[in-house]
Amino acid sequence: MTNNRKNRKVDGFLKKAKQWKEEFECLRNIILDCEELTEGIKWMHPCYMFEDKNIVLIHGFKEYCAILFHKGALLKDPHGVLIQQTENVQAARQIRFTNLQEVIELDSIIKEYVQEAIEIEKAGLEVELKKTEEYLIPEELQVKFDETPKLKVAFEALTPGRQRAYLLYFSKAKQTKTREARIEKYRQHILDGKGLND
Structure with a gap:
């Protein structure tokens, strides 16, 4: 060496x-x-x-x-x-x-x-990553999307990585109440085009 x-x-x-x-x-x-x-x-x-x-x-x-x-x-x-x-x-x-x-x-x-x-x-090989569409949207988030269409538009405008981070974070909560609280906490973040850790 x-x-x-x-x-x-x-x-x-x-x-x-x-x-x-x-x-x-x-x-x-x-x-x-x-x-x-x-x-x-x-x-x-x-x-x-x-x-x-x-x-x-x-x-x-x-x-x-x-x-x-x-x-x-x-x-x-x-x-x-x-x-x-x-x-x-x-x-x-x-x-x-x-x-x-x-x-x-x-x-x-x-x-x-x-x-x-x-x-x-x-060889130029790449790992085939799971697409954002393959992640399940938690029911509570879908309800928020239906109630606030601009939230859905803002979410879809995020980069795939930011979308995945939110979906994983929201889904990890075991209880509906916790998922709803997490979604509410980051609602403005999403509307502002920010990621989970921004």
Whole structure:
């Protein structure tokens, strides 16, 4: 691995890391052993790209650190190590680690998966994402749409990602009362063309 492929911003990220520092450094070295990748920072984490396309990201949480493959759903996963972060994550998949030894033990598997991810990118393959129309509109939201047609128009004018975020958030509530409260809380947001987290 050549040091000139290391990005100073990633050096800074590692220097500041309070948790998972050794694991991050080891993952970085393993990933940089794979030719053709450029290192950078995206979403405040080390990200590795092939011809400016995101391949894999290193990130940490309280209980584990992980590498996240942006098109992980397309990886074959013969070793059964990939994890779908939540049921709503469509494309990305993680490999999680709770200590340095686990990273070291998976060295060759990580490289194998990174190489496959690069090949997927070279082939121009894309994850077929569920279309917004395939998500169910909660009954309570449909009632609001019927009562206020301009709310429906505003909702349909949102980007597909923003629409999905609202549909998932509203649907997650188990009780009608909670769904209605969530819809009411974000009614003005939708009318203003804003997303759930704007």
